[in-house]
Amino acid sequence: MVVMTRWLDPDEQRTWRAFLAASRALMDTLDRELQRDAGMPHAYYEILVRLSEAPGRQLRMSDLADAAGSSRSRLSHAVARLEAAGWVRREDCPTDRRGQIAVLTDDGFATLAAAAPGHVEGVRRHLFDPLSPAQVDQLRRISETLAEHLTRS
Amino acid sequence: MVVMTRWLDPDEQRTWRAFLAASRALMDTLDRELQRDAGMPHAYYEILVRLSEAPGRQLRMSDLADAAGSSRSRLSHAVARLEAAGWVRREDCPTDRRGQIAVLTDDGFATLAAAAPGHVEGVRRHLFDPLSPAQVDQLRRISETLAEHLTRS
DNA sequence: CCGCAGTGGTTGAACGCTCAACTAAATCGC
DNA sequence: GCGATTTAGTTGAGCGTTCAACCACTGCGG
Numbered sequence: 001m002v003v004m005t006r007w008l009d010p011d012e013q014r015t016w017r018a019f020l021a022a023s024r025a026l027m028d029t030l031d032r033e034l035q036r037d038a039g040m041p042h043a044y045y046e047i048l049v050r051l052s053e054a055p056g057r058q059l060r061m062s063d064l065a066d067a068a069g070s071s072r073s074r075l076s077h078a079v080a081r082l083e084a085a086g087w088v089r090r091e092d093c094p095t096d097r098r099g100q101i102a103v104l105t106d107d108g109f110a111t112l113a114a115a116a117p118g119h120v121e122g123v124r125r126h127l128f129d130p131l132s133p134a135q136v137d138q139l140r141r142i143s144e145t146l147a148e149h150l151t152r153s
Numbered sequence: 154m155v156v157m158t159r160w161l162d163p164d165e166q167r168t169w170r171a172f173l174a175a176s177r178a179l180m181d182t183l184d185r186e187l188q189r190d191a192g193m194p195h196a197y198y199e200i201l202v203r204l205s206e207a208p209g210r211q212l213r214m215s216d217l218a219d220a221a222g223s224s225r226s227r228l229s230h231a232v233a234r235l236e237a238a239g240w241v242r243r244e245d246c247p248t249d250r251r252g253q254i255a256v257l258t259d260d261g262f263a264t265l266a267a268a269a270p271g272h273v274e275g276v277r278r279h280l281f282d283p284l285s286p287a288q289v290d291q292l293r294r295i296s297e298t299l300a301e302h303l304t305r306s
Numbered sequence: 307c308c309g310c311a312g313t314g315g316t317t318g319a320a321c322g323c324t325c326a327a328c329t330a331a332a333t334c335g336c
Numbered sequence: 337g338c339g340a341t342t343t344a345g346t347t348g349a350g351c352g353t354t355c356a357a358c359c360a361c362t363g364c365g366g
Contacts, residue, residue: 005274006274008281011289012281016280019280021222021300022295022299023176025222025300029303043322060344062345069173069174069177071323072344073324073325073326073346073347077323078323080346081322097330099345120160121158123169124161131295131299135294138291139172139291139295140164142175142291142292143172145283145284145288146179146279147174150175150179151178184324185324196353215315223353225315226356227352228315230352233316246314249314249362251314252314
């Protein structure tokens with residue numbers, strides 16, 4: 001049986017393309033700024049952030065992957081690089097011999113602390129400043145709805 | 154002089170992280186679906202779409218790069234691959250000897266036509282279906298504001 | 307005209323991500 | 337307890353993106 005495609009109407013078309021352009025431009029810009037100012041891509045920055053917020057500045061690899069919205073493979077490669085940079089250290093998990101624990105080093109914390117102000121300024125300038133408070137609120141609700149929907153399916 | 158960082162308040166923090174998670178999950182999902190069903194990443198799909206909408210199904214490389222929100226280098230590499238796949242052909246520009254024109258082949262058009270319904274379904278399912286009509290409208294305004302702001306700076 | 311800055315486009319290396327295959331350890335089912 | 341399944345994490349190959357360097361051509365200033 002042939003199922004008719006529910007094509008996008010002009011308004012949806014416009015919304016989708018605007019969203020695409022905006023999110024791509026935003027992420028590209030922040031990525032470039034972070035690479036220039038801190039020598040790391042945004043994905044790596046986020047890993048350091050999550051570690052810095054965890055108790056003892058450490059997390060199991062799987063938990064870190066979940067927190068950073070990363071695949072295990074991606075995280076494994078990323079932590080290997082972060083370890084080579086001296087920003088993260090790996091330790092064996094005492095309760096599960098399969099496990100590995102990623103620990104943020106003092107050097108990593110210092111690097112993160114140095115990068116954070118500039119990055120936050122970027123987020124503010126490119127995301128929050130152009131939007132009204134109402135729009136920020138709308139964006140939060142929309143994003144939470146989408147994120148919740150995407151992780152459930 | 155020391156300038157105080159304007160840190161994100163808890164609401165902004167939450168908004169930013171939700172947006173990050175949502176847009177990343179959305180793009181990852183659509184990318185994976187497109188790769189699985191059509192054998193190409195979303196960026197390549199978009200290039201074919203832009204070509205298919207242009208008069209004569211062809212565009213100057215620079216115009217195509219702008220339309221697809223891509224860097225020239227990225228587009229150059231991408232078109233090389235699309236050409237190898239037989240979906241795009243390169244022609245010399247008659248009015249500017251530096252120029253190259255990317256032309257969508259019949260094969261490319263057919264591949265796009267075959268991929269489109271599944272992709273549109275994905276966009277609908279993951280983006281529009283979870284949102285209310287009002288939220289779709291909000292998202293359009295927000296995205297257009299951000300996109301306009303980002304391209305101006 | 308001619309020199310030269312700017313534009314259009316490509317290239318190669320380095321890097322990050324994906325996918326599938328793999329090892330090792332924990333846990334489930336009986 | 338013991339085999340089968342599942343879970344944790346890593347690895348390597350292949351692909352796409354970035355960045356800087358580069359060539360070829362255009363168009364502007366004098």
